[in-house]
Amino acid sequence: MTAPAALEATGLGRRYRRTWALRDCSVAVPSGRVAALVGPNGAGKTTLLHLAVGMLAPTTGEVRIFGRPVRESMERIAFLAQSKPLYAGFRVAEMLRFGRELNPRWDDAAARRRLAELGIPLERRVGGLSGGQRTQVALTVALAKRPDLLVLDEPLADLDPLARDDVMRGLMAAVAETGLTVLLSSHVVSELEGVCDWLVVVNGGRVQVSGDIDELVAGHRLLTGPAETADALAARLPVISRGGAGRQATLLVRDATPPLDPRWTARPVNLEETVLAYLRAPDQATLPRPSLASAR
Amino acid sequence: MLWLTWRQHRTQILVTGGLLLALGLLLLVSGLRATAYISEHAPSGCPGPAAACSGVNSTIYDDYYHPVFMVFGLLPLVGSALVGTFWGAPLLAAEFERGTNALAWTQSVSPRRWLLAKLGLLGGMVVVAALVLSAMISAWLPVFHGAVGDKTLEPGTFTITGVVPAAWWLFAFVLGAAAGTLFRRTLAAMAVTVALIALTIPVVFFSRDSYAEPVRTVTTGWTALYDRGGSLVRDAWVTPAGQEVVTLPDGVCPPPPGVDARSERAQLLKDGCLIGEGYRKAVYHHPPERFWRFQWTETGILLTGALALGGLAVTRTLRRRN
CATH class of the missing domain: 3.40.50.300 (P-loop containing nucleotide triphosphate hydrolases)
Structure with a gap:
């Protein structure tokens, strides 16, 4: 209990x-x-x-x-x-x-x-x-x-x-x-x-x-890389928000592992960036697994 | 809750207490002065209904009774309106208006207990204040019994004696509280309370005659009947054959030549002539013995209203619609 x-x-x-x-x-x-x-x-x-x-x-x-x-x-x-x-x-x-x-x-x-x-x-x-x-x-x-x-x-x-x-x-x-x-x-x-x-x-x-x-902040990354490969990457990862201009694309993803594609770089996010990304994407949600809701 | 109720409403409590004290002093001084005047100036057997007393009777009425009664005659409206606006309306409206309901109703004391304590304590004080006022007026009235006559069931007197004042004040208080849950602004609640009291008073006053079936008395001495202090509903002529008529047949007791048919003298002559012809009057009235029956009837009506409004105030407060 x-x-x-x-x-x-x-x-x-x-x-x-x-x-x-x-x-x-x-x-x-x-x-x-x-x-x-x-x-x-x-x-x-x-x-x-x-x-x-x-x-x-x-x-x-x-x-x-x-x-x-x-x-x-x-x-x-x-x-x-x-x-x-x-x-x-x-x-x-x-x-x-x-x-x-x-x-x-x-x-x-x-x-x-x-x-x-x-x-x-x-x-x-x-x-x-x-x-x-x-x-x-x-x-x-x-x-x-x-x-x-x-x-x-x-x-x-x-x-x-x-x-x-x-x-x-x-x-x-x-x-x-x-x-x-x-x-x-x-x-x-x-x-x-x-x-x-x-x-x-x-x-x-x-x-x-x-x-x-x-846990929330550690579980998200901001990825930066060439725009033409963004769609392929987005298909594989849970993307919270997309940004960038021209040939450069940024993706805020719920994924802690470093990207496999060497053309992409990853950096950690802070709390404000994470919150803003979610607020801009009302369809996205990250809710705790049942264990997390009641534990601790 | 006792301390909080006192702290939040002490202005109303102190002002009401002060006003009661002032009214009590007014009644006391008026009663003492009238008693002194009667013992000094009234001939023996006066004041009273005797013809010799009419001079002293009217002096007592004009100089001692009437000026004070003018103040108290306004009390049914003014007293209820003041209680409704200053005791009732701010009770909940002021909390909503200032957002302090979020403070008061999130303490360990439940909102239900908070509300019932406030309604109970303040309502109790309102009732006690009204009963004190009613008792003071009831002690003052007998001084003028001889000069003014019995006015037990007269609307002005009936409303400020007995238990009816307490019922009116309690009704006004609960009405104000209920208005506060509906409008949530102190000023709006106050205005609505005054308007509703001003509407309720004539409705209740005009329905008083129907609290009971009036007594029908057929008599030639109706003046004595009117002076007993009862309440007259209506009257009609009864023909010598015993039939009640609304309009007198033509040609019965025409006004004597040289007297204006519209004058009071013509009316008196006509009444005397009709009695001589065998006519009598059927008077429909409520005798003064019905005082308490009418008091409790009106109290019952107002308390039912107060209960309904109190229920509205409680449910609207506890339902938390925000």
Whole structure:
């Protein structure tokens, strides 16, 4: 028996009136991972996150959190919505009291310590905080709940570079300290490298990629060679995207072995190139084998 | 949830408490001044229905009763509208509008418990506030009993005494909350709440006469019947043969020459003449003893409405359509 995944969606779909925001989504985030949910605007990221924290009820399928239905797992989940909602009229101390009153696992000492380290006064009104401070207070309220799964929707949007760094640093410190699983969405891939170790790509309401980032990057190559032989090569290899100009062709392929044809050169790809290649080719998908979805 | 409800809604709670206190003081001062005036200026046996009392009766009515009642006469509409807009409408609409529902409903306390606690606590406070107001008015009214007469079933009095005010306020509160789930903007929810309350009030007021079959009393002393404090539905003449008629036959009791047929005097003369001819009046009315029956009927109607709207608010909130 393997431990249940922190989050596991099966056949998940959500329809708003006639349009499907998310369709037939089966995806898992293993426990202990920091997972990035990536996709263009309107791809269904927020819908997937809202389904994961019970803000929305699914039209089809289901979500399980550590093997249990979402509704029974609210003590183990914390959610930070994109607008970082807080009660603007509350003082920071009152936001902590809010968390304490509504959560049995609340860690008040840790929350106060964290805010003291950040230099955010408890007497300040939430409405008078800067954007970065608001995000930090919202993150503090989420972390003090002592969740096993923390879900963040675009946590870094509308923050300046310094505040982004501070927020990410705080998040990583919490991960290192408690081993909680994180699922965060973003449409800026470069923010995620070095922070996340699991990747989920949604595009047009469907899951396109789901897997370990290192394995994913290592499993792809960018091949460059003469254009006239590109078709023959593409017939033999799983090509994600094609590019190049004139007599030179480039192929991003899901294949780690070096090309046999000496006229072709191969080089490793980075995360951003891989993600972009998939987003440009919505028909392509690389989804984990069943073992990968539940293991680790 | 107790602390959170207090913290989020303390402005409404404190303002409502302050207004109740102010209205209570107004009633107390008015009652004391009227009592002092009566003991100093009213001749013995007054105020009361006797003819000698009419002067002091009208002074008490004009100077002490009417100005205060003008304030309270507006309460059925204004009180319900205020409760609906400031207690009910923001309850859910403000959370949706600011996106704080994503915060409030992802805590360990389930949204169902959050919503039921808020509806229960705030609804309970609204009911208590309305009952306090109703009790204060019920203590103030008897001071004017002699001068003004019994007005138990008169629409203005009926709506601000007994348990009906509590039913109205609770209905308005739940209506506001339900409007908040439908419109999700505080201002829109407030406007819709006021509009719906303004529509509901006349509908309920005009259906009151049909809460029970009216009593039919055939009498010549109808003035005494009207003054008992009941509610008049309609009346008709009964011929000496015992037949109820809508219009009197021609030639019966024509106005005497030299009196304007439209004047009040002509009407009185005509009534007296008809009684002399053996005519009587059939009065269809609700006697004041029906006060509690009518109070509970109206309360039942409003609570049914509140329950339906509350169900709508709960299901719409918990269904998470976003």
